[in-house]
Amino acid sequence: MSFSLAGIFAVLSHAIQPFVALILIILAVLIAVQLVARLRSYRTKAHHCKPAMIVALLAGLSAVWWLPMLTHSQLGFVTSIVDWLALIAAALGVALLVWLVLHPLSYLVRGPR
Amino acid sequence: MSRLQLPPPSPGRRQLLKLGLGAGAASLLPLSSVFANTISTRARIVILGGGAAGLSMANRLSRRLSGATITVVEPSDLHNYQPGWTLVASGVWEAERTLKPNAQFLPTGVDWVKGQAAGINADLRRITLADSSTLEYDVLVVATGLQLNYQLIDGMSPKLVGSNGIGSVYASLDAAGRTRKAIDTWLAQGGGQGIFTSPQTAIKCAGAPVKMTFTTLSRIKAESTRERFDLDYFTGGGGMFSQPWINDFLKQRFDQENITRHHLQHLTAIDAGAKKAEFTSPNGDTEVRDYDFIHVVPPMSAPDFVKDSDLIAQEGAFKGEWLDTDIHTLQHNRYPEVFGIGDVIGAPINKTAASVKAQAPVVEANIVAYLQEKPLNARHNGYTSCPLITDIGKAMLVEFGYDNNMEFLPSFSFIDPKEESWSAWVLKDYLLQPAYYAMLEGRV
Numbered sequence: 095m096s097f098s099l100a101g102i103f104a105v106l107s108h109a110i111q112p113f114v115a116l117i118l119i120i121l122a123v124l125i126a127v128q129l130v131a132r133l134r135s136y137r138t139k140a141h142h143c144k145p146a147m148i149v150a151l152l153a154g155l156s157a158v159w160w161l162p163m164l165t166h167s168q169l170g171f172v173t174s175i176v177d178w179l180a181l182i183a184a185a186l187g188v189a190l191l192v193w194l195v196l197h198p199l200s201y202l203v204r205g206p207r
Numbered sequence: 208m209s210r211l212q213l214p215p216p217s218p219g220r221r222q223l224l225k226l227g228l229g230a231g232a233a234s235l236l237p238l239s240s241v242f243a244n245t246i247s248t249r250a251r252i253v254i255l256g257g258g259a260a261g262l263s264m265a266n267r268l269s270r271r272l273s274g275a276t277i278t279v280v281e282p283s284d285l286h287n288y289q290p291g292w293t294l295v296a297s298g299v300w301e302a303e304r305t306l307k308p309n310a311q312f313l314p315t316g317v318d319w320v321k322g323q324a325a326g327i328n329a330d331l332r333r334i335t336l337a338d339s340s341t342l343e344y345d346v347l348v349v350a351t352g353l354q355l356n357y358q359l360i361d362g363m364s365p366k367l368v369g370s371n372g373i374g375s376v377y378a379s380l381d382a383a384g385r386t387r388k389a390i391d392t393w394l395a396q397g398g399g400q401g402i403f404t405s406p407q408t409a410i411k412c413a414g415a416p417v418k419m420t421f422t423t424l425s426r427i428k429a430e431s432t433r434e435r436f437d438l439d440y441f442t443g444g445g446g447m448f449s450q451p452w453i454n455d456f457l458k459q460r461f462d463q464e465n466i467t468r469h470h471l472q473h474l475t476a477i478d479a480g481a482k483k484a485e486f487t488s489p490n491g492d493t494e495v496r497d498y499d500f501i502h503v504v505p506p507m508s509a510p511d512f513v514k515d516s517d518l519i520a521q522e523g524a525f526k527g528e529w530l531d532t533d534i535h536t537l538q539h540n541r542y543p544e545v546f547g548i549g550d551v552i553g554a555p556i557n558k559t560a561a562s563v564k565a566q567a568p569v570v571e572a573n574i575v576a577y578l579q580e581k582p583l584n585a586r587h588n589g590y591t592s593c594p595l596i597t598d599i600g601k602a603m604l605v606e607f608g609y610d611n612n613m614e615f616l617p618s619f620s621f622i623d624p625k626e627e628s629w630s631a632w633v634l635k636d637y638l639l640q641p642a643y644y645a646m647l648e649g650r651v
Contacts, residue, residue, distance in 0.1 A: 098651075100650065101645065101650060101651035104645035104648065104650035104651055105638065105641045105642045105645045105651060106641070107641075107645075108640075108641030108642075108644045108645055109637065109638055109641035111641075162600070162629060165600075165629070165632065165633050165636055165637070166299050166599060166600060166632075166636060167599075167600030167601065167629050167632055167633075168600050171598065171600045171601040171627075171628075171629045171632070172629045173601075173626075173627070173628060173629070174623070174626055174628040174629075174630065176621050176622060176628065176630045177628050177629040177630050180629075180630055180633075181629070
């Protein structure tokens with residue numbers, strides 16, 4: 095059984111439907127924070143904020159535990175290579191997302207560093 | 208059965224011209240174009256059933272056939288995502304997650320007859336509905352699904368589900384919810400005898416009886432009270448699963464989990480008040496067992512009005528019970544203008560939504576070929592899939608087909624069908640339902 099590219103898009107279009115509101119809220123927060131910060135001269139490489147990095151790392155690490163629970167499962171059932179690759183990729187995504195929000199936010203709250 | 212002595216009707220050229228088939232040019236095209244182009248026809252196509260198979264065919268045929276009259280006969284306004292019912296009964300999903308309106312999936316231009324089919328006259332190519340009205344067809348797609356024969360278990364009725372320790376995930380969405388409550392009640396007792404059954408007939412989603420056993424076991428283990436519960440599994444068959452490797456795996460896993468297996472014993476009677484169940488062996492021996500909870504899986508067959516028609520198998524393993532179709536072309540063996548798809552067909556396995564996904568393009572291509580008076584070259588390899596839940600939170604994505612001794616046919620090379628994994632569970636929990644809806648729309 096194989097899936098065409100159009101078929102994959104058709105499946106994904108149904109898959110994201112229950113999460114559209116959540117995705118839009120997350121995107122709105124991300125874009126708003128990034129936009130406001132950049133309008134106030136925020137530049138990713140120029141600003142340094144260790145706490146943002148630490149919180150993002152903690153969020154990513156904790157995701158390894160709570161992401162399986164979010165799917166009605168548990169970390170103990172993450173066993174195969176594919177399981178771990180998927181979980182690590184998702185945890186990295188969480189960490190990146192948190193950092194992309196917190197880093198410019200820290201610039202807005204604490205000013206340039 | 209004099210009609211069996213008649214030569215099978217075939218779509219002669221005159222007949223096809225009568226249908227207004229504008230396929231003259233198309234008939235000169237190579238085979239690949241048959242799978243891609245729209246053809247013009249005035250054929251009257253009736254699709255019996257608006258379930259997974261019926262809606263998939265309605266969408267596919269409405270896209271492929273220009274000028275055809277396509278009619279879907281389906282009484283229900285709501286579409287149930289039945290593969291989700293085991294998750295509802297296991298307390299993982301809410302019932303609402305499995306419901307959508309049928310109208311969402313019916314393509315424009317397709318007539319929807321909200322009625323129940325009551326009879327098929329294959330010689331006259333005529334369907335009779337419950338209100339005595341009739342529909343005539345040039346091509347018939349039988350996608351009725353199957354019939355649950357609870358009445359063959361003495362003392363059993365779907366109404367009993369949810370009371371007296373009786374569960375049955377198959378009966379309906381409501382019954383899946385009541386099964387969940389029956390399991391909750393049993394678990395709250397803190398111990399007792401649980402019996403899980405599987406009948407002697409072919410059933411839809413053949414993994415569901417096993418899934419219900421595993422998800423209930425999972426809930427018992429979560430309460431740390433395993434030693435207080437006795438679990439028995441009674442199956443009318445000699446094995447537990449059609450795929451040989453999975454069959455061995457399940458036997459071993461049941462033994463490891465101290466779930467006592469009883470083969471070739473099917474449920475024949477139930478005394479709900481006394482909480483007793485009677486099982487019968489092929490030699491007629493009976494055994495009565497007490498239970499605190501029992502999960503009933505009824506015998507199944509084609510619906511009565513299909514069984515009473517000339518379309519039912521007249522000989523062989525499916526005689527009198529299932530639609531008489533060629534298991535590869537899915538064309539009826541005696542009435543070439545009739546095609547079967549989904550649970551109703553007589554096939555060694557294949558009563559799953561995943562099978563419909565594989566069958567739908569074959570039926571579509573072969574109906575188009577039939578209308579064009581071409582050979583029916585599209586073939587179904589018997590593909591089916593079972594996301595076999597082995598615990599709440601992990602599963603195996605078992606995909607196989609009836610060609611080549613039930614060999615594995617994995618869709619994703621990176622997912623091992625012999626391995627329990629979180630990924631397969633996530634597929635079951637989040638992605639198979641979207642894939643199902645895309646299938647209904649004829650988009651996968």
